Amino acid sequence: MPERTVAVQGIEELCHAFRARVPDGPAPDAPGLPVIVALGPRGSGKTTLLRRLGRQAANRPHAFYNFRSAPPRRPHEVAGRLAYGLSQRIRHQPALLFPRLTLGLFVVDPELSLDATDRGRARRQLRQALQGPAAQPRAAADHLTGLAEALKDLNLATIPGIGLLASLIRQPPRLPAALTRRTGFAWYADERRPALEALIELNQDAKDEAGHAAVDKLLCRAFLADLRDEYARRERDRNCLVLLDNIDAVGGREFLELLVETRSADDRPDPLLILATASDARDVRSRPAEEASPADWESGIPRLRHHSRWRWYHVRIPDLVAPETGRLAAQMPVSPPEAPPLIHDLTLGHRWSVRQLLDTAAALPGPDGETVSRLRGMLTEPSRLDRTILDHLLAGLADEQRETLVTCSAARELQTALDAGVVDPDSYDALRDGFGTGMWLTAPAPQDATARGGRVPDPPDSRALQPPASRPVLHPWLRLLLLQELARGPRNRWDEVHDALRSWFRRSHHDEHRIDELYHALALGELDEVVAHLARRLGQLPDTDAWLPELYAITAAPLRRPVEPDRSASLRTDALAQELAPESFGAHRALTVLVAALWLASDPRNRLPAARPELNATIGAMLRDLALHSHPARVDLRHEAEKYADRSPTRPYR
Structure with a gap:
């Protein structure tokens, strides 16, 4: 079973706290329950979280629905599936009944045909259908087919003993006729028309595309009305729980937005707690899971509730620490x-x-x-593990979108690839819409000694370097996998893309973007040009604190071949320095080796073993050499070299 982290525990406690807030009567001023949306990229544990909560809620009404695995369905059909799941018979719990929704689902069934040209005949047809044996039950084969589809939609079809479970589940629209007529008819009737007329109109709306929105809205209202009535009729100790997976798939947000709109139109709170998951943040404000709480949600509720956005509570699932x-x-x-x-x-x-x-x-x-x-x-050939993982993380992405993302990975900031014209704008827009990049985008991390295996003293060094990027960047793990894909033949586009990005930075404000230009020059292996620039700047800049950010920002460039498994990183450092920068190796040996070592150290695989990263000794020695033999004002480079000194034992991981 996957780990239960502090953050996951926080979401579980949040869910349990809201489930215990059962409405005990009309409360017009009560905020009711939120729609909780757990946000995280693919593979962050969202589905596991929902299944865990489903197991914990097994002795109370609950339902699970996955919008990605189920076929596209309209909102009222999803409501019917959820009612189906919530109506399971549970020991020591009165079953939930849905007479309003059941009647509505029966009336909008495509198999029920009412004469649209003759109102009198339509009324007779509807009465006959409702009064027929068991409301005209389907043939046995059709009934079992519908049952199997519903079980599959609710992700129940693979549970052991499902045959027994199926026999305990109420399948709408099979309810006692007296209850359906007494409760359902009374609800559909209004001052201007009797129930039969309203149901005939509902049937006609269901057959006309222009009336679909009205059907969905009315049946979602019926779903919530049934829940309110059931909780008012019999005392219960927990709200019912609906778990919705992948609401960013087709139909997910459409259903939830309609349900929230329907909930907002009624002042009475309902007993439905919804916990949904999504991989696309859609630029919404969200809270870290460990900070989420009912009090935190309530603190964001506006005094004047002119819109329904406050009903949503977005919570981020963090990565493991x-x-x-x-x-x-x-x-x-x-x-x-x-x-x-x-x-x-x-x-x-x-x-x-x-x-x-x-x-x-x-x-x-x-x-x-x-x-x-x-x-x-x-993660190197021939295992192809990186491709297996990448295929999982990018599942559902079209080939063109995947190719665009691979190209974008060469840029330090994702949008730079679009600005520089290395990807087509239409392809970029399709990627953004189809990939939900928001959950794979992150704030740029500082490029300093800690990013290369050094250890900043505690408390943190006041001279910590600022991130080289200002806009969101791809998650480093996903970017590493994409960059390895970019470098592979026969479609190896490494040189083409990095050269195009370097040329764009060179053309646009050369001095301002010189560091970005050299970043891509280093990715192309042009170490001599990088060392020449850093050697010149070492003498020009007023102090070391101004020089170090350039050094770390440039050497964060990706490597075409990040690691060589059978060759130590230290030996590879010297080889790279001599092979790629023969001129600089003679004129600025310490700086050339330092740049090569920091470049290799940007990949964690070159920083083994963790207790004493292999390249630290080389980096520290080259910094001390520069402190002694370069510009006299650079003697404080010894302070930076100290960050790479051996400080065993390493930080704990267990």
Whole structure:
């Protein structure tokens, strides 16, 4: 079973707190219940969270519906499926009945045909249909087919013992005729028309596309009215719970927005708590899961409720933190001690990916002495593990959208690829609409010693460097996988895309974007140009604090081939320095090796073992050499070198 983190526990407690707030009568001023939306990218544990909450709510009315796995359905059809799930018979619990919704669903059934040209005949047809044996039940085969479809929609079809469960579930519209007539008819009637006339109009609206919105709205009202009546009729100790997965799939938000609108039109609170999940944040304001609470939601409710946005409560599911990754590794039969810190640094705690990499690390063959090289090569050919993970994270994305995202990954900021013209605007818009990039976008992380395996003293250094980017960037884990895809042949577009980005920065405000231009120059392997710039700036800039941000920002550039499993990072540093920058290696040896080492250290796989990152000794030595032999004012580079000194033991992961 996936780990129960502090954040997941917070969402569970939030859900339990709202479920316990059962309305005990009319309360016009009460805010009612929110629609809680748990936000996270694919693989963040959203479905697991819902299933866990479903198990915890098993002894009270609840329903689970996945908009991605179910076929597209209109809102009133989704309401019918949820009523179906909520009406399960549960021991020691009175079953929920839905007479209003049941009657409405029966009337809008496509098989019920009423004469639209003769009102009198239509009334006779409707009376006959309602008074027929068991309201004209379907043939046995049709009934079982409908039952199977409903069970599948509610994700119940694979549960052991489903045959017994099916026999305990009420299937709308089969309710006692007396209850349907007494409650349902009374609800559909109004001052201007009797119930039969209203139901005939409902039947006609269902057959006319122009009337579909009215049908959906009315039956969603019936769904909520039934729930309110059931809780008023019999005392209950918990609100009913509806769990909706993937509301950003077709029909999801449409259903929820209509339900929220319907709820807002009635002053009375209803007993329906909805917890939904989404991978697309849609630029909404959200709260970290660990800070979510009923009090926090209520604090955001406006005094004048002119709109219904306050009824939504968006909560972010965070990635695992390092100790949680370590605890997960400790549960596995075999896990190399170097695996948890490396996997956390690579994935930044993305839940599904952490599990995949931990499983892979546990199965790596070879003697213990080769642990580091085996872990370093975990995401390289021929295993193709990175492609397997990428396929999962990008599931549902069209080939063209995926290709656009691969191209965008070359840019430090996602939108730069569009600004520079390396992707087509229409393709970029299609990617943004279809991918829900909001949950895979993050604030840029500072590029400093801590990003390359160094350790800033505690309390944090006051001279911490600012992020080189200002707009959102791709999640580093997803970007690493996309960049490896960009570099693969025969469609290797690495040089083409990075050269186009470098040329764009060169054309637009050359001095202002010089660092970005050199970032892509380094990605192309042009180490001599980078070292020449940094050597010149070392003498020009007034102090070291102005030089270090340029050094770290440029050396954050991606590598076409990030790791060589059978070659240590230290040996590769010297080889890169001599091969890619022969001139600089002779004239500025310390700076050339420093740039090459920091460039390699931008990938966590080159920073093994975690307790004593391999490249730290080289980086520290080159910084000290520069402090002694470069510009006299740069003697404080020794302070930066100290950040790469050995400080065992490493930070705990278990």
